[in-house]
Amino acid sequence: MSSFNLSNLWNFGLQPRPMFRLRMPQNRAAPVEVRPVRTWREQYYFTRLPWLIYQNDPAWVPPLLIEVKEFLNPRKHPFLLHGQATQFLACQDGCPVGRILVSVDPRYNAKHGTKVGCFGLFESINDVRVAHALFSAAAKWLRQRGLTHMMGPVDYSINYPCGLLIEGFQYPPRIMMNHNPPYYAELCESWGFQKAKDLYAWWFVKDNENLRTWMKRVARLRQRSRITIRPFNLHDFENDMARCVEVYTATRYDQWGFIDLTPAEFRYFAKRLAQFARPELVLVAEDNGKAVGFSITVPDLNEAIRPLNGRLTSWGMPIGAVRLMQRLRHVKTARVMVLGVISGYRHRGIAELMIYETIKRGTEEANFEAAELSWTLEDNHAINNMIASVGGKLYKRYRVYEKAIVD
Numbered sequence: 001m002s003s004f005n006l007s008n009l010w011n012f013g014l015q016p017r018p019m020f021r022l023r024m025p026q027n028r029a030a031p032v033e034v035r036p037v038r039t040w041r042e043q044y045y046f047t048r049l050p051w052l053i054y055q056n057d058p059a060w061v062p063p064l065l066i067e068v069k070e071f072l073n074p075r076k077h078p079f080l081l082h083g084q085a086t087q088f089l090a091c092q093d094g095c096p097v098g099r100i101l102v103s104v105d106p107r108y109n110a111k112h113g114t115k116v117g118c119f120g121l122f123e124s125i126n127d128v129r130v131a132h133a134l135f136s137a138a139a140k141w142l143r144q145r146g147l148t149h150m151m152g153p154v155d156y157s158i159n160y161p162c163g164l165l166i167e168g169f170q171y172p173p174r175i176m177m178n179h180n181p182p183y184y185a186e187l188c189e190s191w192g193f194q195k196a197k198d199l200y201a202w203w204f205v206k207d208n209e210n211l212r213t214w215m216k217r218v219a220r221l222r223q224r225s226r227i228t229i230r231p232f233n234l235h236d237f238e239n240d241m242a243r244c245v246e247v248y249t250a251t252r253y254d255q256w257g258f259i260d261l262t263p264a265e266f267r268y269f270a271k272r273l274a275q276f277a278r279p280e281l282v283l284v285a286e287d288n289g290k291a292v293g294f295s296i297t298v299p300d301l302n303e304a305i306r307p308l309n310g311r312l313t314s315w316g317m318p319i320g321a322v323r324l325m326q327r328l329r330h331v332k333t334a335r336v337m338v339l340g341v342i343s344g345y346r347h348r349g350i351a352e353l354m355i356y357e358t359i360k361r362g363t364e365e366a367n368f369e370a371a372e373l374s375w376t377l378e379d380n381h382a383i384n385n386m387i388a389s390v391g392g393k394l395y396k397r398y399r400v401y402e403k404a405i406v407d
Contacts, residue, residue: 022045022049022051022095023052023095024052025092025095026093027093028092028127030092030093032091032092032129033090034136035091036087036088037087037089042089043087047065047068048065049098050063052096053124053181057179059169059170060172060173061173061302061305062305062306062308064311065310066312072101078262078264078267079105082105082107083104083106085101086101086103086141087099087101088102088141090133092127098124098125098131099121099123099134100119100134100138101120101122102118102137103117103118103120103155105157114149115147115149116148116149116402117138117141117145118153118157119135119152120160120162121155122152123180126183128191131190132190132191135193143405147405148406149405150402151196151400154400159261159265162178163178163398163400165178165184166185166198166399168201168395169182172303175298175302175335176335177374177375178398188401193402194401195401196401196402197379198377198378198400199376199378199397199400200374200377200378200384200394200396201372201373201374201395201396202372202373202376202387202388203370203372203395205369205370206363206369208391210389214389215356215359218352218353218356219356221352221353222353222356225349226288227286227292227348227353229286229354230284230286231280231283240284241266243291244291245263245266247291247292247340248261248294248338249261250340250342251340252340256377273298276298277298278298278366281297281334283357283358285353285354292341292345292350293339293341293345295338295339295340295354296336296338297336297337298335299331299366300333301328301331303332303333304324304328304331305327331368332370333369333370333371334368334372335371335374336358336372336373351383351386355390374396375398
C-alpha cells in the first residue's frame, strides 16, 4: 500500500473557504424548517454542523472535511453509482440545528426481500421537534420511492459507519466509527424507533495477563497448524484484492444486514486504506494456497487527525497535511476492522491465528499499545466469547434502530 498522497489535499487547500458562523437559535420557540440540501451554503452548513453539536464534547474527533465532502459527492462515491441518497438540513430562527442523510440501496432490498431505506449522518440539537422533523422528512422521501421501513443510523449500508452510540460516550471514536451525544437515543426512541440490533466494540491493551497467556497457547497451535498467515502482497495487488473480496463476501453473506461490496466500492476502500494502512497488518489466511480468511487492521487515523480540527490547510498552505503525515508515524492505537473465516474452516483456530499474528506484528513492528476490534454482532456469541477470552473488554455499544413508515 502506497504512502499518503498529498496532491489532492494541496489542491483542496487552494480553494477559497468563506466562513459562516454556526450558532444556537435565540428564539427556541420558532418553527423548525427542514429542506433538502441544494445550495452551496446549505452544503456548507450540513458538513460543518457537528462543530456546533460537539463544541463541548471532549471525546469528539472532528472529521476531515475533505473526506466528508467526498462521501457525499455523487461523482466520487461508488455507492451512489447504484444507490440513491439525499441530504436534509433543519433550521430554526435562521440557524442550522440538525441534519440527516437518507438513502436507499436497491441491491440490499433485492437480496433481503425488503423495502427498507436508511438514515445516517444524523445530528441534532437536544430538541425533539428538530429530530422528529428530520425523521419525518426522511420517511416521506423514502415513502415516495415505495419503501415501507427505515433503519439507521446507517451511512448508505453497514459496510460504512453505522450504529448509534449508547454506551462508552467517554471514549473517542476510532476510524470509521460513530460518536454522538447520549440524548440521541431518546430522540430516536421518542419518534417510535425500536432496536433492530446492537453492535459491540472491544478494547485490547498491550499489557494484559490474559492476552499473554493466550498468546503462548496460540503460539503452540501455530506450530502445528497447516494454515499459512501472510501479509497482503502489494506486488500481486489485483489477485490478492480479488481473494479478499471473495472471502469477505463468503464470510458475511448470511450476516444480519449484510450486502456485498460492489467492485467499485471495494476499490474505493482499497484506495482509501492504501493512504495510511500498514501492509503487514492486512493478513490473508491460506490452506495450501486457497484463501480461507483475511483480516484488516489499520492505524487509528482519528488519533492523528484529532488536533487538525477538520482542516488540512491553513491560509492556502497544507500545514495540516504535513502535521498529519508526521502524526501518522506516532499513532499508538489501531482498529481491527475486518476479521473473517469462510464456512468449513471456522472453529479450527484460524481466527485465533490471525489475531495472534495481528497482535504480534502490531506490537513488535508497529509499536501499537492498544487496539479496538469493531464491530461484532451482539448475538455472535462464538466470536464474542473468543474475544473476551483473549482479554478484550467490551467498552462500547452501538444500536441500529428500525421503524415501519407506512401511512
